Amino acid sequence: MTTMAPVMDTPSSDERLGAHLRGLRKARGLTLTQLAEAATLSHPFLSQLERGLARPSMASLERLARALGTSRVELLAGSEPPRADHDAEPSFVAADEGVIGPYAEGTARLLAEGPRRFEPLEFTGSNPTPGDHYVHEEDEFLTVLEGSIVISFGGFGERTLRVGDSVYCRSGTPHRWYSPDGSVYRLLIVKELVHGGGADDAVEQEDA
Incomplete structure (x- = not known):
């Protein structure tokens, strides 16, 4: 049988x-x-x-x-079908693939999918003025791929970054950036990834 x-x-x-x-x-x-x-x-x-x-x-x-303290595109990525945690096969994202959506004062494209420990993304912007400072619990690294930015760290001051320059922000560090002349810039950003709970964890006490 x-x-x-x-x-x-x-x-x-x-x-x-x-x-x-x-x-x-x-x-x-x-x-x-x-x-x-x-x-x-x-x-x-x-x-x-x-x-x-x-x-x-x-x-x-x-x-x-x-x-x-995150972005809409990262939240949307959380609704994608997950790969199994034990799946050791490399994950590829082609140049015309990856979830794209609003991020800070510009647009971001996620550069990885499936189980991962960090979130790499390509950010594109041209904002001539800074938005609000972002503060989150994850460490964050960024490097300038194209153009230049002025990045502010709240009480830690600000600095101009050009192609090839990079910065590592510890968790809890306020940060925001903008283009000094309004021209387009591109950044590679890598953040620690906070994993949401599993689907069977979705029911809880009302104010837990």
Whole structure:
């Protein structure tokens, strides 16, 4: 007699995004209520998001990203189907591939997929004025591939970086950058990766 293997439910993109949001929130030490207030979203809506029962608008996703010290494109990447942790095959991203979306004052393209310990991305911008300082718990490295930027570190001052220059920011360091003359610049940015919890972790106490 043939025994059929049990059918395993595959988490939907909404469930994967919700689990990723929950993992980031917990990594930041925030409750549902605190994150909802920081992102100006309702507590019930955020709870539904984390359980994969609702889908955020791009505006809501942007507010969540800022409240969590990350970017919309990185949150969207969290909804991609994951590769198995034991999959040792190299992961390739071609020049015309990779998730692309808003990041800080420009656009970023993710340069890796599947299980990984850090997030490499290609950032393109031309903003002549700085936006808000970003502060997050992950260490971050960047190097200038094209053009030049003025990068500010809050109380640590600012510095001009040109092609080939690089900087390593420790966690908790405020930072922002802009083009000194409004011309296009490209950066390679590598951040530590905060993993969201698994899909079966998506249900929790309402204010955990």
